[in-house]
Every structure is written in C-alpha cells, then in structure tokens.
Amino acid sequence: ALAMIIYTSGSTGKPKGVMLTHANIRIGATAVSEYLKLGEDDRLLSVLPYSFDAGLNQLTTMFWTGGSVVHQPVTMPAEVVRMARDHAVTGIAGVPPLWNMVVRYLDEVPTPLPALVRVTNTGGKIPPNILDLMPGVFPGVDIYLMYGLTEAFRSTYLPPERFAAKKGSMGQQIPYAQVFAIRPDGGVAGPGEEGELVHAGPLVSLGYWERPELTAEKIRHCPALDAVTGGKPVVWSGDLVRLDADGDMWFVSRMDDMIKTMGFRLSPTEVEDLLSQSGMVTDAVAFGIDDEARGQAVVAAVTLIDGADEAALMAHCRKTMAHYMQPARIHSWPGPMPRTASGKLDRPAVIRVARG
Known part of the structure; x- marks a missing residue:
C-alpha cells in the first residue's frame, strides 16, 4: 500500500513524486542498518534534507535501530565539523558537494573527531582529489561509497575495507537488492563490459505519482532477468556502469550525457575527474556541443580556485588529457555552482548557462 510520496532531486529534470510502500521504507531502513552496522548507540549528523530519500533514511534507520539523529540544517563546513565534534557523532552522510567543502576544510584545519565511526557518500561521484584526502582527514573512520536512485532507494555500496583498492567504485548490491547491468543487446553485462544499471527486488517503488506513462517507461520488464525476477518489472536507471573483474560497478555516465566526439564515446565524468585532479x-561540469568537424566538442564549466586561471587549466588539459578529451572551451563559473534542493550539483542549470 502507498505510504509516502517523496520527490526526486531534479538533477536530471523536473522533480518527480515517487510512490513508496511501507515495505520499501522498512526494508530500506533494514538494509542500510545492516551494511553500515548501525545500532542503538549510533548518533547520526543529519545534514541532508528530510524531503529526499537519503536524508529521510537517516531518520528511518535510527527509528529501526533505536539510535539518535543530531539535526544540522546548516552545511557550512566549519559548522558541520563543530556539531560532529560537540555531539560525539558516530556517522555523517553527505553528497559530493558537501564532502568537497568538509574535506578541504579538515585538510586545512585538522580537527579530531574521536567518536566518528563512519562517513557515507551518495548522490554522485566524489572527485578523485577529494577521495585521496579522505583517509587522512578521517583517520580510522570507515568510508562508504554508495549509489542509489529514489525509484529504488539504494542500490549498491563499496565496503570500507575495499576503499583503498577500489577508490571511486560503486561496489555491489546492498542487502535485499538485485542489481545488474544490461548491455545494449539486452544481455546481462559481465566483467569488463558496460551496461545500463537496473534494480530489481523489494526496494522497487510503485512508480511516479500521477505519471503512468513515465512509470511504464522507467519501471518495466527485463527479459534477461526473468529467471531472477519472475517477470516482475525492474527500475531502469539511465546510468551507464562498467563491471570490473570482481563484479564491482563503476559509474561511467548518464546515458544521455555521453559525448560523441571525433569517433569516440566520452564520459563527462572522465573529463571532470581530470579537471578536479x-x-x-x-x-566541474563537462558536456558536449554540436561541432561540424568533431561531431561534438567538449565544453568544461569550472569554478576556479583563487589564483588559478583558464590558461593554466587549459595547459593542464593539454598535458594530461588525450586529444579528443581536451575541452574546446572553458567557461569560468563565478563562485560555487548551483545545487538542487537535495544538495547535488545542478548540472542542467550549469549546462544551460555555459552552453551560451
């Protein structure tokens, strides 16, 4: 039965109301409590808004385990760190823009957080340079990298003991979830292959509130998984992932964000990672624009740190990137880029402005 309508972040367009059942909410809380090893002694710092699934789950997991939540609506890094220290917080959940700020702050102002046991990321990929800093600013703390979508709550996580070896990976399916990558030919992707991430099982929602056509497009049958799902519909994420030899998933790109340039299919994430490094x-946001000679040309919108300039960044790109990856144009963004209500980078808004 319908228990709740919760809205998507709007990171790929207008927010949509997702219909959740009581079972979706309960099993989601159970799954996260299990793999994060949460208990009644935990105190989570709640920075993410409760109106979105990741923030709401902090409440539901603590309801489930008997732990507590420290409410912290201000995302200023110094305030987040102060609250975590003063309230002996054991866990902090964040999205990449928050970790970008908090990790940079802790790198400049080291602050002991002796009670902290775990930090978690969802809502996008953390830039490689920030990932590299995290073990140093959070010594002895478990770092969980996760992936999820509102239509099926949470899909995958990378156990902290594999963080050093698989830094940046989304890992594998969480408890009670069934997660696969489906190739363009409809088959299930294996090691070394790419495909669209699909999610089956009891975390799959009822679909979109008063949007039956969109529900049928997003949550539909997958013939290759009939033996696993019994023919039940699965969520098609629209995200392209790659499987490695261990079965861990790596985010490649939103399928409709791939840049086709000079005969190559280029993930914007690859360009953004190199820019961050x-x-x-x-x-950083990379995207493609129509170009007669290349098919598409790469444009990079960036917020430069103090003292950096476009010429130096372009020289770095020429030195570190393959020729087809190098931006044809760099758009300097004046200050922090816009965020969605859930704290994610608002890519469509950035691209609309930077496209000119």
Whole structure:
C-alpha cells in the first residue's frame, strides 16, 4: 500500500513524486542498518534534507535501530565539523558537494573527531582529489561509497575495507537488492563490459505519482532477468556502469550525457575527474556541443580556485588529457555552482548557462 510520496532531486529534470510502500521504507531502513552496522548507540549528523530519500533514511534507520539523529540544517563546513565534534557523532552522510567543502576544510584545519565511526557518500561521484584526502582527514573512520536512485532507494555500496583498492567504485548490491547491468543487446553485462544499471527486488517503488506513462517507461520488464525476477518489472536507471573483474560497478555516465566526439564515446565524468585532479577547480561540469568537424566538442564549466586561471587549466588539459578529451572551451563559473534542493550539483542549470 502507498505510504509516502517523496520527490526526486531534479538533477536530471523536473522533480518527480515517487510512490513508496511501507515495505520499501522498512526494508530500506533494514538494509542500510545492516551494511553500515548501525545500532542503538549510533548518533547520526543529519545534514541532508528530510524531503529526499537519503536524508529521510537517516531518520528511518535510527527509528529501526533505536539510535539518535543530531539535526544540522546548516552545511557550512566549519559548522558541520563543530556539531560532529560537540555531539560525539558516530556517522555523517553527505553528497559530493558537501564532502568537497568538509574535506578541504579538515585538510586545512585538522580537527579530531574521536567518536566518528563512519562517513557515507551518495548522490554522485566524489572527485578523485577529494577521495585521496579522505583517509587522512578521517583517520580510522570507515568510508562508504554508495549509489542509489529514489525509484529504488539504494542500490549498491563499496565496503570500507575495499576503499583503498577500489577508490571511486560503486561496489555491489546492498542487502535485499538485485542489481545488474544490461548491455545494449539486452544481455546481462559481465566483467569488463558496460551496461545500463537496473534494480530489481523489494526496494522497487510503485512508480511516479500521477505519471503512468513515465512509470511504464522507467519501471518495466527485463527479459534477461526473468529467471531472477519472475517477470516482475525492474527500475531502469539511465546510468551507464562498467563491471570490473570482481563484479564491482563503476559509474561511467548518464546515458544521455555521453559525448560523441571525433569517433569516440566520452564520459563527462572522465573529463571532470581530470579537471578536479588539476587542483585548480572546486566544481566541474563537462558536456558536449554540436561541432561540424568533431561531431561534438567538449565544453568544461569550472569554478576556479583563487589564483588559478583558464590558461593554466587549459595547459593542464593539454598535458594530461588525450586529444579528443581536451575541452574546446572553458567557461569560468563565478563562485560555487548551483545545487538542487537535495544538495547535488545542478548540472542542467550549469549546462544551460555555459552552453551560451
């Protein structure tokens, strides 16, 4: 039965109301409590808004385990760190823009957080340069990298003991979830292959409130998984992932964000990662624009750190990127890039402006 309508973040368009059942909410809380090893002694710092699934889950997991939540609606990094220290917080959940700020702050102002046991990320990929800093600013703390979508709550996680070896991976399915990658030919992707992430099982929602056509498009049958699902519909994420030899998933790109340039299929994430590794930017969004010679040309919108300039960043790109990956144009964003209500980077808004 319908228990709740919760809205998507709007990171890929207008927010949509997702219909959740009582079972979706209960099993989601159980699954996260299990793999994060949460208990009645835990105190989670609630920075993410409760109007979105990741923030709401902090409440439901603590209801389930008997732990407590420290309400912290202010995302200023110094305030987040102060609250975590003063309230002996054992867990902090965040999205990439929050970790970007908090990790940079802790790198400059080291602050002991002796009660902290775990930090978790969802809602996008953390830039590689920030991932590299995390073990140093959170010594002895378990770092969980996760992936989820509102239509099926949470899909995968990377256990903290594999963080060093698989830094940046989404890992594998969480308890009670069935997660696969489906190739363009309809088959199930294996090691070394790419495919669209699909999610089956009891976490799959009822679909979109008063949007039956969109529900039928997003939550539908997958013939290749009939033996596993019994013919029940699965959520098609629209996200392209790659499987490695161990079965761990790696995010490639939103399928409709892939850049087709000079005969190559290029993931914007690859370009953004290399831009972040330059140490010259805090935010980066790469996308393609029509180009007669290349098919599409790469454009990079970036927020430069103080003292950096476009010429130096372009020189870094020429030095570190393959020729087809190098931006044809860099758009300097004046200050922090816009966020959605859930704290994610608002890529469509950035692209609309930077496209000119």
